[in-house]
Amino acid sequence: MKSPLLSLPGAVPAEGVDEGVAAHYGDLFREQRALADGTGFVDLSHRGVVAVTGDDRLSWLHLLLTQHVSDLPTGEATEALILSANGHIEHALYLVDDGTTVWAHVEPGSQEALIAYLESMKFFYRVEVADRTADTAVVHLPAGSITEVPEGVAVRQTPYGRDLFLPREELEAFADRAGPPAGILAHEALRVEQHRPRLGFETDHRTIPHELGWIGTAVHLQKGCYRGQETVARVHNLGKPPRRLVFLHLDGSEVHLPPNGAEVRLADDGPDGRKIGFVTTSVRHHELGPVALALVKRNVPVDARLMAEETAAAQETVVEP
Secondary structure, rough: OOOHHHHOOEEOOOOOEEEEEEEEEOOOOHHHHHHHHOEEEOOOHHHHHHEEOOOHHHHHHHHHOOOOOOOOOOOOOOEEEEEEOOOOOEEEEEEEEEEOOOOEEEEOOOHHHHHHHHHHHHOOOEEEEEEEOEEEEEEEEOOOOOOOOOOOOOEEEOOOEEEEEOOOOHHHHHHOOOOEEOOOOHHHHHHHHOOEEEEEOOOOOOHHHHOOOOOOOOOOOOOOOOOOHHHHHHHHHHHOOOEEEEEEEEEEOOOOOOOOOOOOEEEEEEEOEEEEEEEEEEEEOOOOEEEEEEEEEOOOOOOEEEEEOOEEEEEOOOOOO
């Protein structure tokens, strides 16, 4: 979905999975500072939107998701995962129920596979699943924003701000009164600062929730059975995940940021040392400078000096070893 807000002054299109919205509007650090101060908005209208209706919507989703949602109060935001039979993360959903509909936004382009899975699991339950991406745009208002939300719009209120499920036809009019726009790069910089994982960035084909700190925020350990629960329970009760998420402070003298997938090694082992992890997301932060999230082996010492490709990096613990 190509956003009409790409026609705003200074808009530079994003690339890759975030194609369709603006990477920035001409001043990356100004946009970050605005979001941190609670002003402006982020156009996330490229994200997939899935709606689930019907009397059984919450009890049915409860059986499929990692999160406890059978009694989810109206208007309360939550997030949840769908796992493979082996416990690997396949989908991440950001949810809210408005009293008649469960609204979820998901990674761009992932909604078709998610809906196919949900449709295969309907059986006799009174639910309907719909792809609402074409008529619904996700907009993010940062924490502290006083921008008024249009009546009737579903809202996910979180500690990081509000996600609005806005009728796509109202996107341009809303942007006119919502303050200065911030691009996806500013949104990503704050996400990295907050150590929040993102599907497809901090995950690969074998990632389990424990590695990223999604236990508690997206996985409920006391709920009933769901696909992949055996792995979740076994790792939680009997062992440790093989990898852990870390936050990296990168050497600011380097011109280029290490890209997604860049190999991480122990600095003491030199450039020919063995790979002990990889960079998942790297950004330039308005206060912290160049920083990144990375996934490393669990047994890497928490005080070890690291190298992300050719860039020196000091680590902060996100997930305990």
